[in-house]
Amino acid sequence: MDFTTFSNEIVKVKKMPLPGEDSHMEMAPLERLLELKRLAYKTNSAKKASVMVLFYPSMNNETKFVLILRKTYKGVHSAQVGFPGGRFEEVDNSYKDTALRETEEEVGIPADHISIVRELTQVYIPPSNYFVQPYLGITTINPVFVPQESEVESIIEVPLTEFLDDGILIQKTLSTSYAKSIDVPAFRLQEHIVWGATAMMLNEVRQLLKQTL
Numbered sequence: 001m002d003f004t005t006f007s008n009e010i011v012k013v014k015k016m017p018l019p020g021e022d023s024h025m026e027m028a029p030l031e032r033l034l035e036l037k038r039l040a041y042k043t044n045s046a047k048k049a050s051v052m053v054l055f056y057p058s059m060n061n062e063t064k065f066v067l068i069l070r071k072t073y074k075g076v077h078s079a080q081v082g083f084p085g086g087r088f089e090e091v092d093n094s095y096k097d098t099a100l101r102e103t104e105e106e107v108g109i110p111a112d113h114i115s116i117v118r119e120l121t122q123v124y125i126p127p128s129n130y131f132v133q134p135y136l137g138i139t140t141i142n143p144v145f146v147p148q149e150s151e152v153e154s155i156i157e158v159p160l161t162e163f164l165d166d167g168i169l170i171q172k173t174l175s176t177s178y179a180k181s182i183d184v185p186a187f188r189l190q191e192h193i194v195w196g197a198t199a200m201m202l203n204e205v206r207q208l209l210k211q212t213l
Contacts, residue, residue, distance in 0.1 A: 001160050001213065003057030007138060010055070012212045013117055019207040020121045024200035027185045046124065050099035050133045051085025053205050054114065055160070056143050063160040066107060066145070069153040069192065081156065081194045083134070083201070084109075095119075095133040103137075107155060108146025113139045120204055125197045134201045136208075158189050163206060164213070 055065045072079045086102040088095060096119070100111035120134040145155045162168065172186045172193055186195035187202060194202065 001063050002061045003055075003063045003140075004061065006055065006063040006160065006213070007140065009213055010117055010136075010138060010209075013136065013208050016208060016211060018121050019204050023204040023207050024121065024123060027187075027195070027199040027203045046129050046131045048088040048095065048098075048133070049086055049130050050088065050095040050102065050135065051083035051201070052099045052103040052114070053083060053120070053134055053136050053201065054103060054109065055136075055138045057140065058157075058159075059142055064157050065160070065163070066143075067156040067158060067189070067192070067194070067198070068106060068147070068151075069156060071151060071153050079153070080196070080198070081189075081192050082198045085132070085134075087130075096135060099133070099135045099137075106148045106152055107143075108148075109139060109143050113141055113143075115139070120201065123197050123200055132197060132201075134204075136205060156190050156192060160209075162189065163202075164209065 053065060055063060058064050066084065067081050068084055070080055070082060084103040084106040085099055086106070088098045089101075092098045092101060096116060100114060100116075103109055103114065104111050114137045117136040117138060120136055123132045123134065124130070125132060147153075147155055168187045168189060170186050170188050170193075171183050172195060173183050174195065184195050185199065186193050187199055188194075
């Protein structure tokens with residue numbers, strides 16, 4: 001789909017009910033995630049973060065969105081595919097500000113070039129004990145990505161046509177920090193396996209777009 005058509009149609013998402021946790025659970029590695037999420041709410045122990053699901057036009061006006069491959073480090077999200085984003089900081093006035101700031105820091109897209117379409121459904125990530133607030137955004141400018149050297153191994157550009165193709169849905173056997181050799185639902189995007197919280201958030205976006213486009 002060309003970006004001009006996409007940018008005209010995506011505004012419909014603002015008035016649509018979010019698929020919410022039902023869409024998350026379709027891509028959740030374990031049903032126990034909801035139980036862990038309720039416990040984190042009750043104890044108020046979780047940290048807060050925000051991410052950006054950013055759509056943009058390519059040089060030939062094809063609609064794409066950006067993912068990042070994180071650097072290898074000592075941590076639960078080492079070498080994983082995710083969205084630009086990060087932890088809520090004192091300098092941020094809102095979770096939206098966090099998503100915009102982190103997107104600029106991690107992939108080089110200025111905050112004032114991004115228009116927020118809407119807030120999406122929050123996701124809880126048990127291994128790192130984070131509540132993550134995703135935002136759906138667009139930029140009408142073909143971006144020149146500048147990956148943050150300390151955080152980002154590479155930029156992954158995903159065409160909308162690929163994202164909406166049902167062939168990207170797969171099952172993958174993985175070992176996580178809380179389970180060994182389990183079959184998890186995942187997406188195969190640009191030859192990368194996307195699972196866990198990122199897949200959960202992507203599934204909500206995918207369901208919204210399939211209702212809209």
